[in-house]
Amino acid sequence: MIAAHGLPDRLAGHALTPGRPWPLGASFDGEGVNFALFSAHAERVELCLFSPDGRRELCRIALRDRDGDIWHIHIGGLTPGTLYGFRVHGPYAPEGGHRFNPHKLLLDPYTRQLSGRLKWSDALMGYKVGSPRADLSFDTRDSAFAVPKSVVVDPSFNWGPDRAPRRAWHETVIYEAHVKGLTALHKGVEKALRGSFLGLASDSVLDHLVKLGITAIELLPVHAFLDDRFLVAKGLHNYWGYQSIGFFAPEPRYMTRGEVWEFQTMVRRFHAAGIEVILDVVYNHSGEGDELGPTLSFRGLDNRSYYRLRDGGRFYVNDTGTGNTLNLAHPMVLRMVMDSLRYWVEVMHVDGFRFDLASVLGREPHGFDPNGGFFDAIRQDPVLARVKLIAEPWDIGPGGYQLGNYPHPFSEWNDRFRDGIRRLWRGDAGVVPDLARRLLGSAELFDKAGRTACASVNFVTAHDGFTLEDLVSFTVKRNFANGEDNRDGHDDNHSSNMGVEGPSDDPAIRAARDLRKRNLLATLMLSQGVPMLLAGDEIGNSQQGNNNAYAQDNEIGWVDWARADDGLAAFVARLIALRQDHRVLRQRRFLHGLPRAVDGLPDVIWRRADGATPRPEDWHDPAFRCLCVELRRAAEGDLTDREAIFAVCNTGSAVQLTLPDTAPGWRLELDTTRPDAGREPAVPGLEVPAHSVLVFSADFDRGSE
Template identity: 85%
Template sequence: MTPTHPLPARLSGHAISAGRPWPMGASFDGEGVNFAVFSAHAERVELCLFSPDGRKELCRLPLRDRDGDIWHIHVGGITPGTLYGYRVHGPYVPEDGHRFNPHKLLLDPYARQLSGRLKWSDALMGYKVGSPRADLSFDTRDSAFAVPKSVVVDPSFNWGPDRAPRIPLSETVIYEAHVKGLTAQHPGVEPGLRGTYLGLASDAVLEHLVKLGITTIELLPTHAFLDDRFLVAKGLRNYWGYQSIGFFAPEPRYMTRGEVWEFQTMVRRFHAAGIEVVLDVVYNHSGEGDELGPCLSFRGLDNRSYYKLREGGRYYVNDTGTGNTLNLTHPMVLRMVMDSLRYWVEVMHVDGFRFDLASVLGREAYGFDAQGGFFDAVRQDPVLNRVKLIAEPWDIGPGGYQLGAYPHPFLEWNDRFRDGLRRFWRGDAGMAPDLAKRLLGSAERFDHSGRAASTSVNFVTAHDGFTLEDLVSFTTKRNLANGEDNRDGHGDNHSDNLGVEGPSADPAIRAARDLRKRNLLTTLLIAQGTSMLLAGDEIGNSQQGNNNAYAQDNEIGWVDWAHADTKLADFVARLLVLRKAHPVLRQRRFLHAKSRAADGLADVIWRRADGETPRPEDWHDHAFRCLCIELRMAAEADEPGQEAIFAVFNAGCAQKLILPDTAPGWRLILDTTEPEAAPVLAKPGLEVPAHSVLVFEPVHS
């Protein structure tokens, strides 16, 4: 076969053959590399090979063989480390959804590694920027100088005795973190490793997480992503990483040498410490934006297949708010996502995924469907149905809010839990009934179809929104650093500054804020469900009131270790020890106040501070702010046991407490107003302090 460009001397004599249509991407087989890429509407596809520095295009090889819609070629003699890309010929008719432009170098959607950084230039656009015809015009400038190059890799790695921790959901505590944000200012991480995968897996970070009692770290996007052009123009970066451009390649900015083994080493070290690694993945859209965005990969390979298009084909369905929506109803796009997920589990050894804007993934032509193609594909997959699967159950599309509607075994981020706890502890009227629902795993949402109480991922804070410190320090967001005149980010955060806006050295205000944080954390970790903490909350990290730090790759977005509140960290560790020690706090079954055959007691009993069961008028009393709960193992449990927990949540004034007579005695094991106090036998006449949580365990004599 004759290449479009002559072969350079270093490739002359190397056998070029048809290759095979599998596996997708670039696969080294010891004799050369097989390349396979999908495009249903292309007329011609060319493989471009580059010099080791990525600056010189060495040759273009036409992929003359095609099986169905998969184009393929085998190039003998080349090895891992080879840089490549594609140019694809076909119709440029945006009105019909086709945007082929062979002048634009394209990333391989299956590239396992990327080399070089995206350089923003008008040459990246398939159309002429500034043309009165906008995206209907056609640009002939070569974009290769500005595009990262795909890299042939050998993903083999010496995993040694690595084994997935496989933490049961009943024991899982998730810690949401950013690779760079957690390590950029950590004094225990070597300066050269800060902000990297290897730095994240350093002894200092691992020791901190193990001491806390974390079982699972959930990382903000680590798939290769780009910095939005409008951010670069303002001197900012896409810090969070929700603009994926490569679903198989680890983000290079978190590497020291640009090698895949760095990510694998990170996972291996986490596993050795007994901690799972879950990835936040973005399969709902790509970083190519709307019709005025760049032509980097999917758009130039087969725009009409990869994206959901509006009627006519020129404009994109925008259920994600980012300009485009990937078309997972197309079998080859769904296959790419499934291949990506399996790759990260089988080759990179990750333990699960959190799906960004997951409602997009389940939206069929007629709307959201919990039995849709994506969910069916994942649930039947023998590799994927055994790892942790977590949905962010909403998007901005029609019918996008789907909390509670996902199929087993998906867990779901529970924003009702977040908002309910914030409002109860802020002192909002009438929030006791909502707190009761959240403490029992939001059964009204999740108790169906055989789902477990652990389905609800409970959180008070996450990357999107205020940190815990800011939640008790600001009533208004402070997002001016984002360059959007403070218009971005949530406006209603259910936050409270407890007396003064922003940081305060006033001892009374500081004490009130510290107590509020302890109350929120304690309620989170006592509730049924799967608990999630935001990295840095355990040490009082602040983002200076910024509740949308997506572009703040700086001290605003990074965890501040220099001013770490070690007492708060010790308190969080104590809470996690308490949760682990009491299975009654982390049950699989939902509790519905059913009587237990073993002792005739209900598995959950609600009480007022005076020991009486709340009456209907109490539940409707907007001033009812002291709610008590007595928990036991579910009535349906095989071994109900005698264990119990009695907890008091008082968002009001101090009042006398009458302990239940269902145990010979009670031991106070936690009082948020005295966080360092040792357990003590409860005595008659006990008073519940104002704005506090008390936790008791029974004493059996």
């Protein structure tokens, strides 16, 4: 037994034993708590215990045992709910990459829960703010009063009959949403639960998603994160959450009682509704910023191990644009990321991850490597083999744009789909060949190394950029509320205001905008790949022209349910149902125009409106505005399926249509100019309306019924 020097009376007699170096973090075992912490360059590590309100530091206990680079101790009698942090001693030598400062209380990188909020203060800095030596100076103020406390958690939870929906990729429709943004103004959510995990899983939200046909909700970051100091100074908040400070802890602001079970309850309710939960995760950087940022966790634990450094170690590699880049080339940092991913799957039951700025994660010393350490670790892991993995395939580092270069089993956000489809319906000339590529799942990007058409996650809008309503209402961004003089956000949005900038009550303008939204959505749902819908787009939500609402935790960033366009929501539900009813629209295999054994017909046939096959000069004709495509199941796929779909995308004026004679009894399934029209037989001499999408179906097994 180790002497409990400095322990208060209430902890006197608690057994202090060496414990074990695994698992990392604070682990309750029924008899006490084992603490294990990685630091390769520390000289001494102290565990600090706090009062239940987090205001008083009760004691400091040295972790005297070390196995390799893991420091550990077991304290008998401690229970879940105990608040703690660490102080780590070592060299303060920024020019050599070391920034140890025991005056700064540090969060456990493996903490499962946080108590309290970060309070911005100069005391959080390891250096003296305002010193002429900048970060080379040393600050001795205690930061404990300003730092959230780590909490010992017992993550056991009664999952009951919970079962992961395990939707196949080709059955998936993703709905990208913000926990607070989706619920803050929703009158169907109990007021006390709005903005929380429990509110997100309320009956009214679930009913809406089920009615739409959504199969997976992709949540903007829910790992514990901080509000940037420059935003707080302007009265703003880090709304989106891309400043993580804890990769195992749910963000406290989304909890009503600060308990982990709230997140687990949310997942359980989504699963009961048949909806998967995917997390947007940020493992490329932390919220500690550059050399002038705060010392909250990783920097004070072992700066040289956790971060990628340059210029001898004083400065940070900044491939993320946030001031620092995590060093996944270090085995213990990679282990932390892998442990985090497994924790969210095994303990929290999530169904997948979308990796923010994923090119950072795959960057080795020689550049981006699809066979690098991170990807190797992911692909060999049996736990992660059963969940969905999505990459945002770019960053701002060298060679950062890597769309199409990720290894199986990753799918990727396809920004070429976004930009191409926006330009198409804006009326840009010469983009019909790009439409053809996007309709077929961007095979030129993804059809390699055994990847499927589901490798392409298709989207027209996402949290970063205009909403669908704003895409058809603004030609210029309106980001003044961000306090950066409208300099932030993308300038090239491929948008159009249809004749009037901003909101309009003109019936003609409204009708044109509504039609374009339907055309954009229809093209999304008709394309091979995995469709992703931005929350609120289905009801016409606007962000007042702000295309970078990262700091707008207010009515700008929240979904406005009071002005919901129920007709548009019904149309989106119809589109998703159409996609689900016809397997031809959601295939795993790529279509290459190969003849099928069942009928000898190609699996894809391109046509002009007059029924002829487009000539080479048609594809390059800027005036070619009406592209038709006849789709069947892939030649290498189902040998018995005879269903066919004929889709028409007309970005020009009205034109007469000749239906193919390769199928009997074509039925008109969809006409975006008549969103309320039901299925009807196709009539000879049908005219394709201007600026429209038409969809016809035929089933040889049902003949002309």
